[in-house]
Amino acid sequence: MEVEKMDENEWKYHGEGNQSLVVSHCQRCVVLRFLKSPPNQNKTPEEILHHLQNIVDFGKHVMKQFFGENDVHHGEIIQLPLDFVRQLCLKIQPERPECRCDKDMDTLSGYAMCLPNLTRLQTFRFAEHRPILCIEIKPKCGFIPFSSHVSQEIKHKVCRYCMHQHLKVIIKSPCFPLAVLNKQRMHFALKSLLQEAQNNLKIFKNGELIYGCKDDQDCVSDWNELARHLKPFFFPSNGLVSGPHCTRTIVKELIHVITMALLSSTDTCRAGDMKTVPISQGRSYCEASAFNKELVRNGKHKLESSGLPRGCLLYKTLQAQMLDMLDIEGLYPLYSRVEQYLEEFPEERSTLQIDGPYNEVFYEKLLDLSLEDDGTVAFALTKVQQYRIAMTAKDCSIMIALSPCLQDECSEHRPVVLTSKSRFTFSVSVLDLDLKPYESIPHQYKLDGEIVNYYLKNVQAKEDPVMSSLFKENEDCTLVLHKV
Numbered sequence: 431m432e433v434e435k436m437d438e439n440e441w442k443y444h445g446e447g448n449q450s451l452v453v454s455h456c457q458r459c460v461v462l463r464f465l466k467s468p469p470n471q472n473k474t475p476e477e478i479l480h481h482l483q484n485i486v487d488f489g490k491h492v493m494k495q496f497f498g499e500n501d502v503h504h505g506e507i508i509q510l511p512l513d514f515v516r517q518l519c520l521k522i523q524p525e526r527p528e529c530r531c532d533k534d535m536d537t538l539s540g541y542a543m544c545l546p547n548l549t550r551l552q553t554f555r556f557a558e559h560r561p562i563l564c565i566e567i568k569p570k571c572g573f574i575p576f577s578s579h580v581s582q583e584i585k586h587k588v589c590r591y592c593m594h595q596h597l598k599v600i601i602k603s604p605c606f607p608l609a610v611l612n613k614q615r616m617h618f619a620l621k622s623l624l625q626e627a628q629n630n631l632k633i634f635k636n637g638e639l640i641y642g643c644k645d646d647q648d649c650v651s652d653w654n655e656l657a658r659h660l661k662p663f664f665f666p667s668n669g670l671v672s673g674p675h676c677t678r679t680i681v682k683e684l685i686h687v688i689t690m691a692l693l694s695s696t697d698t699c700r701a702g703d704m705k706t707v708p709i710s711q712g713r714s715y716c717e718a719s720a721f722n723k724e725l726v727r728n729g730k731h732k733l734e735s736s737g738l739p740r741g742c743l744l745y746k747t748l749q750a751q752m753l754d755m756l757d758i759e760g761l762y763p764l765y766s767r768v769e770q771y772l773e774e775f776p777e778e779r780s781t782l783q784i785d786g787p788y789n790e791v792f793y794e795k796l797l798d799l800s801l802e803d804d805g806t807v808a809f810a811l812t813k814v815q816q817y818r819i820a821m822t823a824k825d826c827s828i829m830i831a832l833s834p835c836l837q838d839e840c841s842e843h844r845p846v847v848l849t850s851k852s853r854f855t856f857s858v859s860v861l862d863l864d865l866k867p868y869e870s871i872p873h874q875y876k877l878d879g880e881i882v883n884y885y886l887k888n889v890q891a892k893e894d895p896v897m898s899s900l901f902k903e904n905e906d907c908t909l910v911l912h913k914v
């Protein structure tokens with residue numbers, strides 16, 4: 431990219447989260463990702479550069495080991511003319527959702543990350559002129575804690591997502607979808623997700639958002655409208671009648687391709703045999719999920735077959751998530767041990783690699799899965815760093831890019847998914863793999879207590895019919911709920 435010739439008119443607002451803001455190039459398949467910070471809390475250019483370097487290193491040296499070379503795009507740091515950044519910031523400001531404007535895009539350092547635009551990522555050499563469909567899913571935590579450190583029984587029964595929704599009810603609507611351990615659950619979860627996208631599902635057509643939430647108010651979630659967009663992808667010869675039947679058929683096809691892509695084998699990775707997923711302790715389903723209740727009602731619960739294919743991206747995500755082996759309740763005392771050590775020996779912070787560098791050495795130290803606490807700082811630190819990885823994996827997003835192809839264009843090098851009337855090549859990638867900060871651990875500990883306490887109170891309050899209709903349980907809750 432020729433940075434001297436940057437023109438803000440060639441870029442447009444693409445999206446943002448809590449930590450970063452993304453703009454996409456109007457023609458080329460690239461995005462720029464800028465860090466955000468609260469007003470008047472700007473970091474120095476050196477601090478921004480250091481932060482971005484850590485993000486790139488972490489993707490390159492750590493997360494690629496968990497997800498494989500091709501599924502993680504670590505990007506590169508780019509230094510941009512300050513004038514361009516300022517103009518760009520002014521240009522995109524009106525596009526930004528109000529609820530995200532509590533933080534400002536960094537316009538002072540000139541540094542940003544340059545990444546491939548995953549909503550337009552091509553699986554084809556000639557794909558530039560082909561339509562492309564992209565589904566972004568934030569799967570959240572896919573297992574129920576199995577740690578013996580958990581003090582409240584409810585945490586062994588109901589997943590964190592479900593409980594957290596109740597605490598968030600004031601801000602967001604109380605039902606999210608997900609929950610999968612087999613294909614049947616996944617279909618159910620994806621359907622629920624399509625009904626209540628929140629910020630956990632977005633669909634892009636040719637790089638433009640066509641379904642999902644830009645912000646809390648601006649949510650495009652009309653199935654008929656979605657079906658209109660998708661029809662040329664799934665029924666290219668237009669043979670299907672219109673109306674509700676057509677919409678349902680198209681949504682079914684969509685769920686089918688998402689499921690196939692999520693369950694397909696992706697890149698091999700070094701951490702593939704890490705065995706964080708322990709055998710058959712704990713519970714593989716969330717009691718609050720309606721899917722689960724349905725199975726219990728029909729006496730089918732015991733018949734469920736379990737297990738995600740080992741090579742698929744969901745399995746890898748789950749493996750990384752399950753580095754949280756002790757639960758925050760078991761982890762917090764270990765964090766306190768590290769803190770105490772750092773109070774005594776603050777100069778050791780860099781040797782312990784708490785703020786990076788996130789290199790090969792850092793990765794190697796994560797491989798010790800032993801749970802035998804020998805009372806050392808080294809043990810405590812390993813568990814703390816593993817927990818941070820797990821939290822990162824619990825908050826990442828998965829992008830599935832699909833491009834229609836003809837039979838003679840498909841080769842064994844490209845994965846293909848078939849639907850009743852069309853075929854697609856596809857790619858899957860993971861994004862938002864920024865390591866969660868060490869400093870967030872006390873917050874996680876406090877939040878965990880708040881979530882559980884609120885839920886416990888609320889469960890009692892559920893006897894109240896008003897409350898009970900508020901928390902209608904019509905969805906399954908997590909995409910990868912897995913037997914542990």
Ligand SMILES: O=P(O)(O)O[C@@H]1[C@@H](OP(=O)(O)O)[C@H](OP(=O)(O)O)[C@H](O)[C@H](OP(=O)(O)O)[C@H]1OP(=O)(O)O
Nearest residue numbers: 447448449568570594629821822824825866870874
């Ligand atoms: O705590 P959670 O589970 O609500 O996750 C937060 C996300 O909320 P979600 O439930 O996905 O809407 C939250 O997402 P939103 O801002 O709600 O889009 C952030 O991703 C947050 O991460 P960070 O603290 O900014 O690094 C996430 O925080 P942590 O991953 O640090 O907990």
Ligand SMILES: Nc1ncnc2c1ncn2[C@@H]1O[C@H](COP(=O)(O)OP(=O)(O)OP(=O)(O)O)[C@@H](O)[C@H]1O
Nearest residue numbers: 445446447448449450452461545546547548549862
């Ligand atoms: N490489 C990319 N290609 C296409 N779209 C992207 C890319 N990176 C990010 N996005 C879009 O921008 C949005 C915000 O990016 P991202 O999730 O990295 O922000 P964040 O602030 O780190 O999120 P969070 O709130 O979860 O911490 C994503 O949800 C996605 O839609």
